Amino acid sequence: MSTVEPASSLPVLYKTRKQSQPKYARSNAPIVPPGSVTGRSLALVIAIMGFLASITACGVYIVFNAANVWTDRISAEITVQIQPHADASGEDRTADIVQFLKDQNGIARVTPFSQEQSLKLVEPWIGRSEVLKSFAIPKLVAVQIDTSSPPDIATLKTVLESKFPGAFLDDHGLWRNEIRRLTRLLEIGGIGMLFLMAAATAAVIVAAATSALASNREIVSVLNLVGAEEKFIARQFETHFVKVGVRAGVFGAGLAALLFLSLPYITEGISTSATSAAEIRRLVGAGTLDIGGYAVLVLVVVAVALICKLTSRYGVRRILNHQNS
Amino acid sequence: MNTGHALIRFENVGLRYGAGQEVLRDVNFHLHPGSFHFLTGPSGAGKTTLLRMLFMSLRPTRGLVYLFGRNIAKNTTSQRADLRRRIGIVFQDFRLLDHLTTWENVALPLRVMGRKQSDYQDDVTELLRWVGLGDRMHAFPAVLSGGEKQRAAIARAVIAKPELLLADEPTGNVDPQMARRLLRLFIELNRLGTSIIIATHDYQLMSQFPAARMQLENGRLEMHE
Numbered sequence: 001m002s003t004v005e006p007a008s009s010l011p012v013l014y015k016t017r018k019q020s021q022p023k024y025a026r027s028n029a030p031i032v033p034p035g036s037v038t039g040r041s042l043a044l045v046i047a048i049m050g051f052l053a054s055i056t057a058c059g060v061y062i063v064f065n066a067a068n069v070w071t072d073r074i075s076a077e078i079t080v081q082i083q084p085h086a087d088a089s090g091e092d093r094t095a096d097i098v099q100f101l102k103d104q105n106g107i108a109r110v111t112p113f114s115q116e117q118s119l120k121l122v123e124p125w126i127g128r129s130e131v132l133k134s135f136a137i138p139k140l141v142a143v144q145i146d147t148s149s150p151p152d153i154a155t156l157k158t159v160l161e162s163k164f165p166g167a168f169l170d171d172h173g174l175w176r177n178e179i180r181r182l183t184r185l186l187e188i189g190g191i192g193m194l195f196l197m198a199a200a201t202a203a204v205i206v207a208a209a210t211s212a213l214a215s216n217r218e219i220v221s222v223l224n225l226v227g228a229e230e231k232f233i234a235r236q237f238e239t240h241f242v243k244v245g246v247r248a249g250v251f252g253a254g255l256a257a258l259l260f261l262s263l264p265y266i267t268e269g270i271s272t273s274a275t276s277a278a279e280i281r282r283l284v285g286a287g288t289l290d291i292g293g294y295a296v297l298v299l300v301v302v303a304v305a306l307i308c309k310l311t312s313r314y315g316v317r318r319i320l321n322h323q324n325s
Numbered sequence: 326m327n328t329g330h331a332l333i334r335f336e337n338v339g340l341r342y343g344a345g346q347e348v349l350r351d352v353n354f355h356l357h358p359g360s361f362h363f364l365t366g367p368s369g370a371g372k373t374t375l376l377r378m379l380f381m382s383l384r385p386t387r388g389l390v391y392l393f394g395r396n397i398a399k400n401t402t403s404q405r406a407d408l409r410r411r412i413g414i415v416f417q418d419f420r421l422l423d424h425l426t427t428w429e430n431v432a433l434p435l436r437v438m439g440r441k442q443s444d445y446q447d448d449v450t451e452l453l454r455w456v457g458l459g460d461r462m463h464a465f466p467a468v469l470s471g472g473e474k475q476r477a478a479i480a481r482a483v484i485a486k487p488e489l490l491l492a493d494e495p496t497g498n499v500d501p502q503m504a505r506r507l508l509r510l511f512i513e514l515n516r517l518g519t520s521i522i523i524a525t526h527d528y529q530l531m532s533q534f535p536a537a538r539m540q541l542e543n544g545r546l547e548m549h550e
Binding site for chain 1: 380382402403406407408409410411412414416420421422424425426429433434436437438481
């Protein structure tokens with residue numbers, strides 16, 4: 001009854017023979033076409049998020065560094081305030097205190113302020129007037145600490161204040177704490193903004209993944225048909241999202257790097273008579289990035305790519321799981 | 326009736342779409358590994374539905390289905406994918422991916438299994454030549470004729486040497502000579518251990534090989550060994 005031919009001319013995979021054949025497949029041809037997964041608008045949104053994240057992360061980094069410089073400078077100096085005494089010469093007490101301070105270990109330099117210098121300090125608040133010269137304002141002595149072998153400030157304070165009643169040693173602890181509190185606030189704010197950006201990016205990618213799966217329903221169906229596991233299917237989509245994430249992240253971070261490079265010129269442009277460029281630089285530095293700053297930019301790119309990878313994987317697998325359950 | 330080593334086992338299986346009538350009713354059968362069956366019956370009798378249940382893309386509304394000794398209702402998605410890799414299926418509408426070449430479509434099951442292209446390259450090429458698509462390997466499905474698409478779909482279903490092959494009208498779009506050639510491929514696969522179920526109305530095809538028949542009529546199945 002059977003009229004079929006003998007098996008001798010069957011294809012090679014059902015026999016043991018092996019022979020070299022030309023290639024007919026593109027190497028690693030994408031199973032899911034790239035254009036059907038991610039559009040330009042998604043890349044643009046991720047690039048903008050990458051740019052904003054870079055600005056925020058580097059901004060926090062710059063402020064953190066600047067705050068460290070401020071606190072280091074403040075810590076390297078203490079101030080002695082000498083209340084004027086009615087029964088003794090202020091100058092004499094100042095000379096004694098200066099000599100006392102110079103005799104202490106760990107003190108690099110002692111600079112007493114003249115009355116004119118002291119008045120200049122209060123000038124922004126009470127203005128300039130000849131009358132002020134007759135006021136008995138406290139004398140100030142700036143003391144530079146030798147940071148390589150600093151003195152015990154608490155002991156120095158106790159000894160100084162007991163030996164010279166009316167003299168007060170200020171270690172600038174109040175300012176240090178204020179700066180720390182401010183930088184901590186900026187850090188928390190920056191990290192919060194980064195989290196919000198990451199969440200927005202993730203939400204955009206989940207939406208894009210949902211749309212990509214919907215527009216590639218037939219491909220997903222065929223992949224299921226040939227026994228592809230969810231993780232295999234998810235990987236086909238994930239690859240595209242990671243590529244977009246890396247490209248958009250590099251673009252955003254690159255743009256941010258350009259902005260930081262041009263910051264000194266921008267600072268010059270925005271400086272006014274009240275706030276000179278030099279003052280702004282003193283406050284936050286030049287604004288350009290050091291090696292650490294560029295490392296932060298690289299981290300942003302890695303983070304964007306990771307968000308794209310994990311979110312698309314989670315999003316696609318969740319949808320597939322829902323479809324297949 | 327010993328069903329202990331059955332490859333497929335249906336127990337009182339029924340299936341309805343939505344609130345409609347049952348399209349399959351009280352289906353009971355078992356098939357042993359290495360068997361060859363033609364699934365036949367008039368149009369609308371439920372042949373495609375039965376094949377889709379065998380491929381786990383439809384769930385029975387009642388009864389139990391065992392595949393490779395496993396109750397498919399208890400499969401996880403990963404186990405289902407694992408079982409599907411042991412099954413080759415040819416759909417009536419071919420289900421080829423339009424953006425992949427014929428060669429890449431046929432190689433897809435092997436790629437999904439994680440095999441290296443260099444390992445299967447010769448097999449895919451040889452199989453495509455054997456089904457008469459030697460000069461269409463780099464063509465995209467959009468430019469293939471119905472018969473060529475069907476042969477590509479068959480090649481994709483058999484390339485991984487599945488343990489079970491399900492084919493829905495596999496010779497519907499090819500000439501009698503190619504139909505005989507494809508049947509020969511199925512017979513050879515069966516000889517090497519693959520169980521075959523071919524859904525067809527083609528009596529000429531069925532007359533060429535003395536296989537058992539599964540007859541579907543009004544949603545009920547009769548086995549003719």
